[in-house]
Amino acid sequence: MSKEIRNPKSEIRNGSTLSERLAEYAFNLSFEQLDERTVHEVRRRLIDSFACALGAWDAHAPNVARAICRRVTSEPAATFLGGSRKTLPALAAFCNGVLFRYLDFNDTYLSLEPAHPSDNLAAVLAAGEAAGRSGREIIAAAVLAYEIQCRFCDAASIRKHGWDHVTYGAFSTSAAAAKLFGLDAGKIEQALNLAGTPNITLRQTRAGELSEWKGCAFANASRNGVFAAMLASEGLTGPAPIFEGEMGFFKQVSGPFQPAKLGGEIAGDHDFMINKTSIKFWPAEYHSQSSIHAALDLRKQIRDMSQIKSFDIHSFDAAVDIIGKDPEKWRPKTRETADHSLPYCTAVALMDGDVTLDSFSDQRLRDEQLLALVAKIKVHRDPALTARYPRGIPNRLELTMNDGTRLVAENEFPRGHDQNPMTDAEVESKFHLMAAGRIDAAHEKKILDLCWRLDELPDVGELLGCFATVASKP
Numbered sequence: 001m002s003k004e005i006r007n008p009k010s011e012i013r014n015g016s017t018l019s020e021r022l023a024e025y026a027f028n029l030s031f032e033q034l035d036e037r038t039v040h041e042v043r044r045r046l047i048d049s050f051a052c053a054l055g056a057w058d059a060h061a062p063n064v065a066r067a068i069c070r071r072v073t074s075e076p077a078a079t080f081l082g083g084s085r086k087t088l089p090a091l092a093a094f095c096n097g098v099l100f101r102y103l104d105f106n107d108t109y110l111s112l113e114p115a116h117p118s119d120n121l122a123a124v125l126a127a128g129e130a131a132g133r134s135g136r137e138i139i140a141a142a143v144l145a146y147e148i149q150c151r152f153c154d155a156a157s158i159r160k161h162g163w164d165h166v167t168y169g170a171f172s173t174s175a176a177a178a179k180l181f182g183l184d185a186g187k188i189e190q191a192l193n194l195a196g197t198p199n200i201t202l203r204q205t206r207a208g209e210l211s212e213w214k215g216c217a218f219a220n221a222s223r224n225g226v227f228a229a230m231l232a233s234e235g236l237t238g239p240a241p242i243f244e245g246e247m248g249f250f251k252q253v254s255g256p257f258q259p260a261k262l263g264g265e266i267a268g269d270h271d272f273m274i275n276k277t278s279i280k281f282w283p284a285e286y287h288s289q290s291s292i293h294a295a296l297d298l299r300k301q302i303r304d305m306s307q308i309k310s311f312d313i314h315s316f317d318a319a320v321d322i323i324g325k326d327p328e329k330w331r332p333k334t335r336e337t338a339d340h341s342l343p344y345c346t347a348v349a350l351m352d353g354d355v356t357l358d359s360f361s362d363q364r365l366r367d368e369q370l371l372a373l374v375a376k377i378k379v380h381r382d383p384a385l386t387a388r389y390p391r392g393i394p395n396r397l398e399l400t401m402n403d404g405t406r407l408v409a410e411n412e413f414p415r416g417h418d419q420n421p422m423t424d425a426e427v428e429s430k431f432h433l434m435a436a437g438r439i440d441a442a443h444e445k446k447i448l449d450l451c452w453r454l455d456e457l458p459d460v461g462e463l464l465g466c467f468a469t470v471a472s473k474p
Helices: 018-028 036-055 060-070 089-101 117-130 135-155 167-180 185-196 217-233 249-254 286-299 317-323 342-352 368-375 424-435 441-452 461-469
Strands: 308-315 377-381 395-401 406-411
Touching: 018 135, 018 167, 018 185, 036 089, 036 117, 036 135, 036 424, 036 441, 060 089, 089 117, 089 167, 089 217, 117 135, 117 167, 117 217, 117 461, 135 167, 167 185, 167 217, 185 217, 286 308, 286 317, 286 342, 286 395, 286 406, 308 342, 317 342, 317 377, 342 368, 342 377, 342 395, 368 377, 424 441, 441 461
Parallel strands: 308 377
Antiparallel strands: 308 395, 395 406
16 A cells, blocks of 8 residues: 555556456546546535535434444554544545435436445545545546446446445445555456455345435445455455356346446546536435425425325336335335435425425424325326436426315426536535534635645645534534
8 A cells, every 4th residue: 555656557458357447447547537527526526525424423323433433543544534533444434434425415326226426435535545645646536436336337237136236336446445555457456356255235225114224335335345455455366257257246246247438448538427427405315306306396386285185206117116115115214214215305395395404303204294294195107207217317296286276396307416417606505504513614614625626635634634623513
């Protein structure tokens, strides 16, 4: 994990397996290959991730992660947000990953396998800080992680086989961490082997009544990815070929696939996946965002919620399968189930005129008036809407009032979608909203300034150090 990077022309082979291809791509990708739009998106995603972390600061799961981190010191070490000293990079990746993901408020990529690719940033920051990398090197590694995870999501769905999407995260985080540790292509390949073999995740993570682990699952993939890169840096080898082998990933998990060309594989190509991902406007599972948007449009036409006779949501297969079919979605008992419930998120938006962190409080989950509205909702699969996914996430709401009035609203590209992106000012507003009451105005300003100048920073130590002043809310 030395800071010196080997000669980019050394140890590059003509890859015949997917892991060789990925390793060579990871080794060769550099900041100089990135266009300004791509660099700017990394800055925005970092601000968005820090906003999510601040919003989740006092939650139970992040506090558990911090407690584990406090017990372990390391050399080299990395910052875990909320700690007074540093810890093992793999544990820092886990702790910060829980904070980034826990509220289900971070960015999203929709494809055959939906994902939250900014989950990778916790591993990138931990490995980059431990290795003493510059902001430019961290940006390149972030783009790399987005490329691998999102291209895999395009290539094959694994949830249909019972596996969780975070399984792909072991590959993306191990490659990014190995790059930041300065490993050559051969050792990056070993990091992929070491991360991929033992870290296959059950889809039970997101089935039925959801637990705290829902917000921790990718953080665990990050922990394992960084640890795999650390092992590879010491010369440990892993099972190969990880994808094409007799008992490999293709045979056991996904079926065979070959990702499309990765951004920058062709000289001058700037088709990087981070530009195709979406930032969340509301703290709820992404497939519900358009239904929330439509509910807010309908709300302007309703004076008395008690006069709603029937409430139908017409949706697409992915939304129904992930957040609209389990009985628990109609009477959620945990915030994790509620923010993954299409009927609950839609109903609370219609009733309250917004969806906020308080929408998932224990008190709100027990509100019988709200639950009565949720109970009226029926979710329907609509093949015509399914055909428009994943380019869009179309949800159509149809309400019938007691007097026979019929109200309809549809939305496909909610605010924050890559076809309807949030402005830089809106991303900053999200950060300010989550930071309110936790850090003072001076530190808010400094964090934003350092994020916008990430490519100018010699390292991320000063940026991460700003979070030492974060306070818990009473």
